Amino acid sequence: MTWFVDYLPVTTGNDVRIYVDGREYCSDLHVAINEAKSSIFLTGLHFMWDFRLERIGSRLTGARTELAWVLANAGMRGVSVYLLVNQFWTTEHDIIRPIDNRPDRLKEGTWSAHSGDGQGLHRRLLVEQGGLYNYLPETYRLFSALAQVPNVNCYTDIHPQTWGFGTHHQKTVVVDNETAFLGGIDLTYIDGDRWDTNLHQTYNRNTSRTERYWHDIHCRIRGDAVDFVRDNFVQRWNHGNLHRLTKYSNGRILATPVPSGPRRPNLEEVKGAKSYPKPTGKENEQDRLIQIVRSMPADYAREGAPSWNESKEAWERSCKDAYLIGIEAAQRYIYLENQWIADEHIWAALLNSARKNQNNPNFRILLMLPHHPLRSAGAGRNQELFIGREIEALVASLGDRFGMYSLVQGPHSNAVPTVAQIYVHSKILIVDDCWALIGSANAGGISLEGHYPHGDRPDTELSAIILDKSVVSDFRRRLWSEHLGNPVSTEYLPSDADRFQTLAHQRAHDGQKLRFFPAYGQIRGASSPSSLPSNWHRMAELYSVIVPSFPGSIASALPVGWIRPSFRVSVKPSPPSFGDRCLYQWRCHLFDKFPDSTPTRIEMLSLNGEAVDDFTVYSSAYISDAGARQIERLMQDEAWGVIECRVGLVSWDKPASPKRAISVKYPCRFIRRSRISELSQELRRLLPLWNPK
Template sequence: MAPDTKQHEAMSAGSIEPGVWRYARARRVRVVVDGEEYFDAIQRAMLKARQRILMIGWDFDTRIHLTRGRRWWQKGWKKHYPSRLGSFVVWLSKQNPQLEIRILKWSMGFIKFIGRGAMVLDLLRWWPHRRIDFKFDHVLPVGCTQHQKLVIIDSDFAVCGGIDLTNGRWDTRAHLEEDPGRKRPSGEHYAPWHDMVMLMEGPVARELEELGLMRWRRAGGKVLPSVTSQEESAWPDDLDAEFEDVDVGISRSWPAMEGEAKIDEVEELFLRQIAAAKHFIYAENQYFASRSIGEAIAKRMIEDDPPEVVIVHPESAEGWLEARTMDPARNELVQAIREIDEHNRFHLYAPFSGNTQIYVHAKLLIVDDRVLRIGSSNFNNRSMGLDSECDVFIDCDRPGNEHATAGIRSIRESLLAEHLGLPVEDMPGLLEKHGSMAELIAAIGDTNARHLRPFQPGLNQEWESDLAISETLDPEEPEHLFEILPAHRGLFRPGSLLAKAKDRLTRKRSVNE
């Protein structure tokens, strides 16, 4: 079904500046770190919903339990709402017949239903409720993924970030090596998991909803009525904001399709923000495999006084295919960047709890404590050109945002404290004492249960390097999935800094052999 004119214009409208779709005001903003706090916050927000809940995600699993509410076997169950997500949605609908609940999930995730029998039953339970609607997004080109993670409630409260309401996402900020609460619906326990989202209240929610409604219509959903203003937003009670009265920028990615031009705001904004860093870049990301991100960092490393770059990411990607795709590309990029990093300013770390990897699923960028960016975009080629993504950011250089610097600095200090197993109140003094994030991390070492280990790239097998360099499994455009790689494409573009560094490494290895 073709989108209506307004929604088509919302998607095709050009950026107001390079890498930015729109800016909109937020009355309150909070960064929520890890699943324990997020599952609690989003449940409390949904309890306050009056007209519409719109959820868009890569995955969605009705079998998970939210923080509050009763389990089916507990006494007095009739007096309380259920904690299980599938039942909680039905309860919300029954409590408020005027409430719409619309859920959009990536279509290829349908195969996951094979192992989620209870979820199929939930969808059947939802079917008679005309105001509960669950759809699969199937409109992207072959090989592309619906990866945006958005929740919008009553056009005035929004969530954007990396956490889907699905299994395997819950964890506490303590990231214990073993935690009985970290359990899938099947009963299987999983390793520590780190992630985050941004909660926003105010006009920015309506802008994100416009994007979400376009996605909804493209997937075959009906036109949804406008939401009237509410006296009270869905912002969870007693949840403090970290920022107030700030402009929030929105950045998108969308592959070219059906005569529509590619939207590459996500990539363009990353390149701008990396180029603008004066002192440091602190990032958390699931991958480090993007050619364009690697080239942008490489350009900074050859400067006389480059910024410090600290990236926290998993030691290895999750799953056999992802590990075979992302890990070899990361090895190639890291080795090439380090070849030209004469000032030792480029650092990658993997977080651990004891001897167990903490899987980093977060998508965060902080630049000079003046830019805070959170969303769904990974540092891989897919997020730059194939998948639909959405990031939000606060830039203190934007008039009216000058007061946000202290809040951004506090978030960075809080995250470093979490990864290093240190009291957050000690971080300002420790960073001042050691002079840089890397020096502090080196001084702490692995003395605490939670710690950051410097990443040391291994040598790829020849076939792994060939796949990584050709970008066969992580292409930059949808059509590249089915093309033989031309000489002018690939992870190391001819004439680029990374290509020259790669050539030097190859010659050194030949001499050593």
């Protein structure tokens, strides 16, 4: 039986503790940092200076629990603290929060008009859709709070996927080279407070940004496996794309590259010199082994790659290999709990496992997902965005032995409000009560292969494969007991797995916690979709708008060739989340004499470069390079344009063409570069970042 990636070592003799939800992890981390003697290494997608590690009484009497205070205290004690935080792009600046928290009413923030390809503008949409307002300013606040503290070193790290969207997504802490924490929990309030309890209540939680509850998994490891988490940090610190942050008098925050070569301080000397065995393929559930796996993009810190990584490829994909290995090995059950399950190879492996175990009456596959997934998390290569066919195939193979579920807190209707959901952010896979994968890598999206069109630049991720019957069975028992609301058996019983189906059927009517995932419930006929209001199309055509990625005040003076404008359609009222979903068709029409001339069609593309002239899932699009050249070629000094988005509804689970669509339009006027000098004074006033050469 193959349980491990064959090109990475395995370790024995580790002690593991698995945290279900954030409270216990944050408490143990607080104690570990306060007891640190020599060093603390931290990586994360984001940190906030005022994130409180303790909310319900600290085990350290009288201690302040805000992250910046805890780290500063460690530095003052002589502990060396090294902090690496993701930064999306070098040109990332402060985006002012939307008016009344409405993304369609953004104030005019500062954002760089990146070269000539529109990246600096349409990236703003990604920040909006991901709820990442004030992401960089919050990082700067943390760095500023620690700037004068001795022994504390802070950098941002920028992913090599420079075209679209790539992140350093690892969430690790290594204390004294002896204890490692890893998993899905960032120490932040951005997009949701990560501190939560098994009860998922608002008490003691920061709900100023969002009221969503947060379900996540993390773990603590002590033993030889810590060496690999530490070596990963050393590789990134010494050879990554690191930057310092500087804030200027005008409020802009800019990143300055740290010179390449050995960092100061240089951490090479702490790298492990031990040798570890590779897996033999004969491991079993009694061996108690751990293997650290990663996603690591090509062209990133390759010269500093740990010697134990013997991957034949320029990029490391062991997180994806781990998912496929675990699913392939399953003989009793698969439990996959994830923020995003979209990788088509993972879906194919699930279907293959279902068919292989079809005649085993005790075999089960259970998937747990957010009720409202974060769409930007799945904007990766090799993805299945419509999963209806995959769900139908698994149902055909296993019937009720396959189920998909989500979590919602409190009474609600079928159209579950986002604030009521318990957001499933976990990245775990449990197999046969003896094998588990826990870490930062989603089962799809940009975690495993990266953003379109590349297949070798995934997010940086780090997870742990745990082969240990006692640890994994106890983990499954605690996790299922929380979801089901009552204790389950220490040993896996198919009847415990079947309780998910039973309770989801019941709670679809009584408004309790466990629900069917919408597409699954619809396919199974266990839930009926919300009915669409009879006047929805009329209301949507009246109130929906197209939002440009530049200040609306410059729409009548848009210099083609300097700016690639991008556009996002905001559909109002939103269709019911449980039934139909939107598809979008984009057009740009150019008029020589608006509106009395025949329009010319101008090419538009999605933000990841795909065609949008037919209905797609892309709610944002931009004028392509070819389209901009066509506009300049056809117009004289100026021309009128109309951006049109047709929005149609289709069944949530099937990618059919909509039978009826609304039309949303946005007029704008294009000008030649040669006329920019005539309008320079106006443009300087309306677009502060514009700087003519």
